[in-house]
Amino acid sequence: MTAPAGARPAKPRPGWGLVAGLVGFTALTWWAGGARYGIGFSVAEMIDNARRARRIVSDFFNPDWNFAPATVAPFVETLQMAILAAVIGCGAALIVAFLASRLTTPNNPVYLVDKGGLNVLRALPDLLYALVFVAAFSIGPLGGILALIMFNVGVVAKLLSETVDGVDTGPVEAAQAAGAGRLQTVRTAVFPQVLPNYLAYSLYAFELNLRASTVIGYVGAGGIGQLVQTQVARFAYGRVTVIIVEIFVIVFVIESISIALRRRLV
Amino acid sequence: MAQASTDPLTAPRTRPGTARPRPPRRPLRMALWLAVTGAVLWAALGVDVDLSDLLVGPGRLLSIAGLMFTPPDWAYAGRAFEGMLESIQIAWIGTLLGAVFSLPLGFLAAKNVTAATGSTVARQVLNGIRAVPELILAIAFVPILGLGAFAGTMAIGLHSIGTLGKLTAEVIEGIDAGPVEAARATGASTSAVMRWGVLPQVLPDVVAFWLYRFEINLRTSAILGLVGAGGVGGILQNTLQYRRWDKAGMTILVIVAATVAIDAVSSRIRRRIIAGPDRAVVVAPVEAT
Numbered sequence: 383m384t385a386p387a388g389a390r391p392a393k394p395r396p397g398w399g400l401v402a403g404l405v406g407f408t409a410l411t412w413w414a415g416g417a418r419y420g421i422g423f424s425v426a427e428m429i430d431n432a433r434r435a436r437r438i439v440s441d442f443f444n445p446d447w448n449f450a451p452a453t454v455a456p457f458v459e460t461l462q463m464a465i466l467a468a469v470i471g472c473g474a475a476l477i478v479a480f481l482a483s484r485l486t487t488p489n490n491p492v493y494l495v496d497k498g499g500l501n502v503l504r505a506l507p508d509l510l511y512a513l514v515f516v517a518a519f520s521i522g523p524l525g526g527i528l529a530l531i532m533f534n535v536g537v538v539a540k541l542l543s544e545t546v547d548g549v550d551t552g553p554v555e556a557a558q559a560a561g562a563g564r565l566q567t568v569r570t571a572v573f574p575q576v577l578p579n580y581l582a583y584s585l586y587a588f589e590l591n592l593r594a595s596t597v598i599g600y601v602g603a604g605g606i607g608q609l610v611q612t613q614v615a616r617f618a619y620g621r622v623t624v625i626i627v628e629i630f631v632i633v634f635v636i637e638s639i640s641i642a643l644r645r646r647l648v
Numbered sequence: 649m650a651q652a653s654t655d656p657l658t659a660p661r662t663r664p665g666t667a668r669p670r671p672p673r674r675p676l677r678m679a680l681w682l683a684v685t686g687a688v689l690w691a692a693l694g695v696d697v698d699l700s701d702l703l704v705g706p707g708r709l710l711s712i713a714g715l716m717f718t719p720p721d722w723a724y725a726g727r728a729f730e731g732m733l734e735s736i737q738i739a740w741i742g743t744l745l746g747a748v749f750s751l752p753l754g755f756l757a758a759k760n761v762t763a764a765t766g767s768t769v770a771r772q773v774l775n776g777i778r779a780v781p782e783l784i785l786a787i788a789f790v791p792i793l794g795l796g797a798f799a800g801t802m803a804i805g806l807h808s809i810g811t812l813g814k815l816t817a818e819v820i821e822g823i824d825a826g827p828v829e830a831a832r833a834t835g836a837s838t839s840a841v842m843r844w845g846v847l848p849q850v851l852p853d854v855v856a857f858w859l860y861r862f863e864i865n866l867r868t869s870a871i872l873g874l875v876g877a878g879g880v881g882g883i884l885q886n887t888l889q890y891r892r893w894d895k896a897g898m899t900i901l902v903i904v905a906a907t908v909a910i911d912a913v914s915s916r917i918r919r920r921i922i923a924g925p926d927r928a929v930v931v932a933p934v935e936a937t
Binding site for chain 2: 399403410411413414415435438439442458459461462463465466469501502505506507509510513514515517518519520522523524527528593594596597600601604610614617619622626629630633634637
């Protein structure tokens, strides 16, 4: 077992997983980025396009600040939509989450139906909900609020059910030993353990709502997005810039506050 | 100190066990609850919602669902699938763009790698990028870069730089300082320390984040077509606009199926990257020494 001094051990060969991964990665990238099948990614085209669109670009860089007062009311509506959807959505998510954890829902069919429904709910994008609800209810904030509620239930219930899965089972056993029913166990042994997380997720959902409600209006679901849509349709790009800057600032401020609050909670 | 009467020997005996201590007062918490309640009331009273819509909506929703899925227009599956493929391409290249640019930015934004001022600036840049939603970016890019997948890819790529850069920085801040010190002790240059001390520690987590971001970007790229930025969203927009419910239903089915399938594959790969190879292979038991 005496190796000659200075001799290095041979490098291990790359595993088949790594090789397969790299081959898959290269193939996917070639397929997706190539000009033949994919989106035809090319820098030259990008520069060419940008040059032709010089007037539009200069419009974007000349924000029409006089438009700012007209954006206040839609922003207020956006905020109201975000608040209402967060409150209703997170309330509903509480029930959905407890039904989606084995700890609180030992009944197998109920658990499976709830969990499966949650997965389908989460597979659909928020904008799609907005499209459908606007068609079914009406153009305006109602469709938007309902779309955001669906979105919030998906996000919060997923996160919360995973937290419930991970709680300390000691208090649960203690509650059961004391003769507590299922609801009493959840109320006294599980809920207090997950409450800080639940509040943090709810704040997070509100944050996401604010961000999402700036865009779902684009399909007619009220709020600032609807204003973006009308201004884009008129090619009033200077006004669009104003709205984008405002969205940027508002999302930034609310997110900072929310992150600070969440850090205190958890 | 002043409450000498709580001393169990001297305190008057008032039937122990019956009197509960009063719950502590929490003025801050009260104020917060009041603020939240106020905000909810303000929003509920202020928002412009016609409650009669709430009554007719569910019925209409059901009839739309019926028109969509009983049955969907199966013949439309091919067209919807083509659109979905384009969405996958947009998400893949967009994520790749984000990954390539976010890695150096993530290093710049990590406090334990970059000096304080530099990391703060880089972090604020990343926060700024993240604050603009992809759809808004796409709205801005479509007139500049032209209709189609290219604008969508750039929108997703730019936004991903922000999200991935932030996550990368957080992973780097959580590393073990040992290998970094060891590399430095051998006289390695800064770039060598990054390459051999930091990168190997963060790479599995970072690559897993890239894949996770791809899953999220796929959901986004499926709707970017609404603003003309390519992918299946354009098809969805058209079918819904012209009330071709059965075609829209088929498109939704394709989106859900593709999303769920790709999520399943991607999450398995992510688990494999994080957990490492050969978890199933049991190491030969060592005899007791």
